[in-house]
Amino acid sequence: MDFLDRLTKAFELTERNFDSIDIERAIFLSYHCDLADCKFCYMSTIKTGPKKGLRSLESLFAEAFLVKMANWKVEFLSSGYGVYDTKKIADIVKGVACITGEPVWLNTGILEKEELSFFGEELKGITASIETFTEELFQKLCPSKSWNKMMDFLDIADELGYKKGITIILGIGEKKEGLVNLFEIIKNYKIDRVTFYSLNPHKGTIFEGSVPPASLYYIDVVSETRLMFPKLEIITGIWSDRINLAGPLLMAGSNGITKFSWQKFYGSKLGKSLNSEIKEFEKISKRRFYGSMTDISLLQTKLEFPREPLYKNEAVEKEILKKSDQIKERIESYISEIKKSN
Numbered sequence: 001m002d003f004l005d006r007l008t009k010a011f012e013l014t015e016r017n018f019d020s021i022d023i024e025r026a027i028f029l030s031y032h033c034d035l036a037d038c039k040f041c042y043m044s045t046i047k048t049g050p051k052k053g054l055r056s057l058e059s060l061f062a063e064a065f066l067v068k069m070a071n072w073k074v075e076f077l078s079s080g081y082g083v084y085d086t087k088k089i090a091d092i093v094k095g096v097a098c099i100t101g102e103p104v105w106l107n108t109g110i111l112e113k114e115e116l117s118f119f120g121e122e123l124k125g126i127t128a129s130i131e132t133f134t135e136e137l138f139q140k141l142c143p144s145k146s147w148n149k150m151m152d153f154l155d156i157a158d159e160l161g162y163k164k165g166i167t168i169i170l171g172i173g174e175k176k177e178g179l180v181n182l183f184e185i186i187k188n189y190k191i192d193r194v195t196f197y198s199l200n201p202h203k204g205t206i207f208e209g210s211v212p213p214a215s216l217y218y219i220d221v222v223s224e225t226r227l228m229f230p231k232l233e234i235i236t237g238i239w240s241d242r243i244n245l246a247g248p249l250l251m252a253g254s255n256g257i258t259k260f261s262w263q264k265f266y267g268s269k270l271g272k273s274l275n276s277e278i279k280e281f282e283k284i285s286k287r288r289f290y291g292s293m294t295d296i297s298l299l300q301t302k303l304e305f306p307r308e309p310l311y312k313n314e315a316v317e318k319e320i321l322k323k324s325d326q327i328k329e330r331i332e333s334y335i336s337e338i339k340k341s342n
């Protein structure tokens with residue numbers, strides 16, 4: 001099948017199996033990583049002291065309320081390695097799940113079986129950041145992480161009944177032929193969700209002088225993945241200088257778009273531009289985006305929990321309400337940042 005046929009087929013399969021278009025937001029718990037040596041990663045270029053860059057609970061919960069108000073989705077809670085102990089992460093997961101009314105995905109590194117047992121129905125799934133198609137390239141790029149441990153982590157999550165996701169960055173030296181290997185992993189480890197990103201060549205990394213992968217390559221990888229796995233959730237990351245990729249990625253089989261600073265996007269020219277990509281896509285698709293990228297009146301300094309939640313925990317809601325003044329203060333400051341960038 002040639003590229004255009006693959007694209008058409010991938011579009012048809014996605015239309016058949018999905019109804020919505022999601023805007024996803026990864027909520028960062030911290031800007032610190034104990035490993036800090038993955039060759040493409042921004043964290044490897046910042047020299048923070050131990051455990052610097054941790055966000056407060058109020059700030060995390062304020063962001064979760066705002067994401068909910070705009071009807072976006074929390075993609076996952078994310079952090080570098082060694083930042084919080086698992087008990088603390090479990091408390092944050094419960095809080096965010098109460099605010100959004102949905103169980104949460106995690107992308108906070110490998111957790112042992114006993115650590116995963118801290119979680120209950122507030123956790124939807126875990127993410128193994130395997131970053132690329134093959135073990136060999138992964139080990140070169142992420143010297144302190146272990147491929148085998150990643151795979152064991154997926155097995156343990158499966159055993160405990162959690163969903164499993166992986167993240168892949170395109171343009172970091174992988175060969176297209178290696179996709180076969182990625183597809184084996186998706187099949188063998190019963191992966192429920194793949195998040196694709198494209199390389200953002202950060203200053204100070206070995207990729208500083210590189211360029212991001214070509215848009216047609218990105219689209220082709222997504223469409224091949226969709227053809228192989230018609231029901232897999234596929235999320236695609238775009239950077240603010242590549243907004244025009246959103247429509248083609250959705251055509252190729254992506255279910256949702258992620259990876260942009262939402263303070264910079266919401267209501268701004270960038271947000272309007274992404275909105276117009278989605279609106280144009282909706283003309284050829286039956287899938288719909290039910291949130292907003294632009295309506296600032298949706299963002300308010302009030303704390304409301306969802307009326308018909310999939311997840312609810314009254315004790316945790318009470319704890320959140322005890323901090324309502326501080327959370328509202330953070331919401332207000334995020335809204336004023338958003339208004340400033342408009």
Ligand code: SF4
Nearest residue numbers: 033036037038041080
């Ligand atoms: S483990 Fe994650 S946060 Fe840490 S350096 Fe690697 S990619 Fe960056």
